Amino acid sequence: MLQGHKPPPKILIADDDDVMRLMVKRMMEHDDYDILEATNGEECLQIFYEQLPEVILLDAMMPVMDGFTACERIQASPEGKGTPILMITALDDNDSVDRAFEAGASDYLTKPIHWAVLRQRVRRLLKTKQLEHNLQQTIAQLDVLHRIDRELGYTLNLERILDLAMDTAIRWTGASACVVGWIEDELQQLKRLANLGGTELLANPVPQDSLQYSKQFIARIFQEDEQYYTKELDAETSQLIIPLIVQGKPVGLIGLDRVLTSIVNTESIEFLIQLASRTAAAIDKTRIYQETENQAVQLDQLYDISATISSSLDLSEVVDSMTRGLTVLLNASSAFFCEYDAQKKSLTVHNQFVIEGMKDSLPDKGIIFHLTDDIPIHYLFEGPFNLDFGIPYTKENLQQSLASYHVQSSLIVPLIDEGTLMGITFVCESRFERHFLPNEITLGRSLAAQAAVALKHATLYQNVKDLEQVKSEMIRMASHDLRNPLTQIMGYLGLLEKTLGDRLSKQEVTFMENARRGTERMDSLLTDILNLEKIESQREAAWQDVQIVSILGDVVDSLRAQAEFKSQAYVTTLLEEDVIVKGSETQLKQAFTNFVGNAIKYTQEEGTVQIRSEIKDSRFYFEVEDNGYGIPEERQEHLFERFYRAHTPGTEHIEGTGLGLSLVKSVIERHGGEVWFSSEVDKGSTFGFWLPLSKNNN
Numbered sequence: 001m002l003q004g005h006k007p008p009p010k011i012l013i014a015d016d017d018d019v020m021r022l023m024v025k026r027m028m029e030h031d032d033y034d035i036l037e038a039t040n041g042e043e044c045l046q047i048f049y050e051q052l053p054e055v056i057l058l059d060a061m062m063p064v065m066d067g068f069t070a071c072e073r074i075q076a077s078p079e080g081k082g083t084p085i086l087m088i089t090a091l092d093d094n095d096s097v098d099r100a101f102e103a104g105a106s107d108y109l110t111k112p113i114h115w116a117v118l119r120q121r122v123r124r125l126l127k128t129k130q131l132e133h134n135l136q137q138t139i140a141q142l143d144v145l146h147r148i149d150r151e152l153g154y155t156l157n158l159e160r161i162l163d164l165a166m167d168t169a170i171r172w173t174g175a176s177a178c179v180v181g182w183i184e185d186e187l188q189q190l191k192r193l194a195n196l197g198g199t200e201l202l203a204n205p206v207p208q209d210s211l212q213y214s215k216q217f218i219a220r221i222f223q224e225d226e227q228y229y230t231k232e233l234d235a236e237t238s239q240l241i242i243p244l245i246v247q248g249k250p251v252g253l254i255g256l257d258r259v260l261t262s263i264v265n266t267e268s269i270e271f272l273i274q275l276a277s278r279t280a281a282a283i284d285k286t287r288i289y290q291e292t293e294n295q296a297v298q299l300d301q302l303y304d305i306s307a308t309i310s311s312s313l314d315l316s317e318v319v320d321s322m323t324r325g326l327t328v329l330l331n332a333s334s335a336f337f338c339e340y341d342a343q344k345k346s347l348t349v350h351n352q353f354v355i356e357g358m359k360d361s362l363p364d365k366g367i368i369f370h371l372t373d374d375i376p377i378h379y380l381f382e383g384p385f386n387l388d389f390g391i392p393y394t395k396e397n398l399q400q401s402l403a404s405y406h407v408q409s410s411l412i413v414p415l416i417d418e419g420t421l422m423g424i425t426f427v428c429e430s431r432f433e434r435h436f437l438p439n440e441i442t443l444g445r446s447l448a449a450q451a452a453v454a455l456k457h458a459t460l461y462q463n464v465k466d467l468e469q470v471k472s473e474m475i476r477m478a479s480h481d482l483r484n485p486l487t488q489i490m491g492y493l494g495l496l497e498k499t500l501g502d503r504l505s506k507q508e509v510t511f512m513e514n515a516r517r518g519t520e521r522m523d524s525l526l527t528d529i530l531n532l533e534k535i536e537s538q539r540e541a542a543w544q545d546v547q548i549v550s551i552l553g554d555v556v557d558s559l560r561a562q563a564e565f566k567s568q569a570y571v572t573t574l575l576e577e578d579v580i581v582k583g584s585e586t587q588l589k590q591a592f593t594n595f596v597g598n599a600i601k602y603t604q605e606e607g608t609v610q611i612r613s614e615i616k617d618s619r620f621y622f623e624v625e626d627n628g629y630g631i632p633e634e635r636q637e638h639l640f641e642r643f644y645r646a647h648t649p650g651t652e653h654i655e656g657t658g659l660g661l662s663l664v665k666s667v668i669e670r671h672g673g674e675v676w677f678s679s680e681v682d683k684g685s686t687f688g689f690w691l692p693l694s695k696n697n698n
C-alpha cells in the first residue's frame with residue numbers, strides 16, 4: 001500500500017523567555033509534535049520559512065522584533081498566509097487583544113498560561129488547519145473532475161481529454177511520466193494510446209490473449225481485481241497503475257512512473273481512481289462515437305455497393321463488383337472469388353482484385369482448391385469467418401497456400417443462395433495480421449447475401465441468353481431451310497398453272513388456287529418470324545436519333561394503296577414538325593406498319609381508317625382508329641401474345657400469323673413507351689402507343 005508515512009506536525013514556539021519555552025515544550029511533549037524554537041520575532045520568521053511549521057505559538061513582547069510584527073509578516077507572505085498563530089501575551093488589555101487579531105492571529109492566550117487550555121487550543125488549531133487543507137484539496141480535485149466532465153460533455157476530442165487526465169495525474173502524484181493504455185479491438189492488443197513524459201511503461205504492445213498470463217507489471221490489473229497496483233522502484237519512488245474500467249471490465253490503464261511514494265496516500269489514490277473512471281468513460285464514448293460514425297459510412301458503402309452489384313445482369317460484372325466491393329467495404333487489401341463445384345467439391349479461382357498500391361499476390365485464375373472430405377460443407381454455411389480460426393482446410397491446405405501468397409489474414413465469405421453454395425470470396429489482408437471484427441463479419445454477410453442473389457440472377461440471365469442464342473440460330477436456320485423448298489413449290493405451282501392453263505377443270509383451278517394461297521401464307525409466316533427474330537435480337541447499342549414523324553409518313557404512304565384497293569377512307573392527321581425519338585428506325589417502322597396494316601386488314605371495304613399523331617408531355621403519341629370488325633371482349637386479353645389470333649366472326653378469311661401485335665408491344669416497350677387499344681365488335685378498334693422523346697429535341 002502506498003499510504004505515505006506522515007511526520008508529526010511541527011510547532012514553532014517563539015519566546016525570549018527560556019523558561020517559558022522550556023515549559024511549553026514540556027507540556028506539549030504528551031502529544032507527538034516536532035517542537036521548533038525561536039527567541040525573537042526575526043528568528044521566528046527565519047525558522048518559519050525554513051521549516052514551515054503547522055502552528056506557531058508567538059509571544060507578543062520580544063526583543064529585536066515583537067510578536068505582532070512577526071505575525072503580520074507571516075500572514076502577509078504567500079507561504080504563511082492562513083497559518084494558525086496563537087498569540088501569547090502578558091497583556092490582558094483589550095487593545096492588545098485587538099492588535100493580535102488585526103495582525104492575523106487565530107487565537108490568543110494570556111499569561112500565566114493554563115497548560116491544559118494551551119494543549120487544547122493547539123490541537124484545535126491543528127485540526128482546523130487539517131480540515132482546511134483537506135477542503136482545499138477536495139475543491140481542487142472537484143475542479144479537475146468537473147473540467148474533465150465538462151470536456152466530456154461537449155467534446156469528442158480524445159487527445160484533449162487524455163492530455164488533461166495525464167497532466168492532472170502527474171501533478172497530483174509528482175510522477176515523472178504518465179501513460180494511457182487501451183485494448184485495441186482491431187489489433188487485439190493492449191497498447192499505448194498516449195503518454196506524457198518518457199517511460200518504459202507499456203513501451204511495447206501486449207497481445208490481448210497473453211494479458212491473463214503475462215508477468216509484466218501492467219498485466220496485473222487484467223488478472224486480479226484490485227483498484228490499483230504499485231511497484232517500488234527505490235526508497236522514494238514507485239510505479240503505479242490504475243485500471244480503466246468499462247462496464248465492469250478492465251479495458252485499459254493509466255500508468256504512472258516514478259511516483260513519489262510519500263505524496264501518494266489513500267486520498268490521492270481515490271482521486272486517481274475517479275480520474276481513471278472519467279478517462280475510461282471519455283475513451284469509451286469517443287470510441288463508440290467513432291464506431292457509430294464508421295458504421296454509418298460502412299452502411300452507406302454497403303448500400304452503394306449492393307446497388308452496383310444488383311444493377312448488372314452480366315456475370316463477370318457482378319463477380320467483379322462483388323470482389324471489389326467486399327475489399328473496399330472491409331477495408332482489406334485484396335480479395336478473390338472462387339466458384340464452387342458441388343460434385344467435385346472444389347473451388348476454382350474465378351477472379352481477383354487488389355487495391356491499388358498493395359503488393360498482394362493472389363492465386364491465379366483457374367487454380368483449383370479441393371475441399372477435404374472430412375470438413376462438412378455445411379460448416380461453410382455458418383460463415384463468414386476468419387480463416388485463422390482453422391477449418392475449412394483444403395487438401396492443398398488453403399491456409400498455407402495463402403501464407404505463401406503473403407496474405408496475413410483472410411476472411412472467408414461464402415456466397416449462398418437458397419441453401420446452395422455458389423462460391424467463396426476470400427477477403428485478404430497483406431499489410432498486418434488482422435482479426436475481422438463481428439460487425440465487419442455482419443457487413444460481409446449482408447453483402448454476400450445480396451451478391452449471391454445477384455450472382456444467381458446473372459447466371460440465370462446468362463443461361464437464358466445462351467438459350468436465346470440457340471433459339472435464334474434455330475429459327476434462322478429453320479426459316480431459311482423452309483424457305484428454299486417453299487420457293488421451289490411456289491415456282492412449280494406457277495409453272496403448272498401456266499402450262500396446264502385452260503386444260504384444268506374448274507375444280508382443279510380451285511385446288512391450284514388453294515395450294516398457292518397456302519404457300520403464300522407459309523411465306524408470310526416465315527417473313528414475320530424472321531422479322532420478329534431480327535428485331536428481338538437487335539441491340540440497343542445501335543440505336544440512333546430517329547425522325548419519327550417522317551417515318552410514320554413513309555409508312556402511311558406505303559400502305560395508302562392497300563386502303564384504296566379496299567375503297568376505304570384513309571384519313572391522316574399528322575404532325576407538321578418532326579420530332580426525335582431515340583431508337584431503331586427499322587423496329588419503329590415495323591410497329592407503325594403492323595398497327596396501320598391491321599386497321600386496313602380488319603376493316604371491311606369502304607370503311608374508314610384514321611391515323612393521328614401528336615406531342616403531349618414530352619411524348620410522341622400515335623393512334624390508328626378503324627370502324628372495322630372489332631374484337632370481342634373475351635378475346636382481348638391475350639391479344640398481344642405471340643401467335644394469338646382473335647378469330648372474330650367475319651375475319652376468318654383474313655390471313656395472318658398472330659405475331660404482329662406482340663412485335664409492336666415488344667418494340668414499343670423496349671423504346672420506353674406503352675401500347676394500348678380499345679375495341680368493340682362491329683364498331684371498330686383503336687390501337688395506339690406513345691414513345692418518350694429524345695433529349696436531343698430542341
Ligand code: ADP
Pocket residue numbers: 594598599602603626628629630631639644645646647648651655656657658659660661662684685687
Ligand atoms: P395477325 O394479324 O397476323 O393475325 P396480329 O398480332 O397483328 O396478328 O393480330 C392479332 C389478332 O388481333 C388478329 O388476328 C386479329 O384478330 C386481332 N386484330 C388486330 N388488329 C385488329 C384490328 N384493327 N381490328 C380487329 N382485330 C384486330
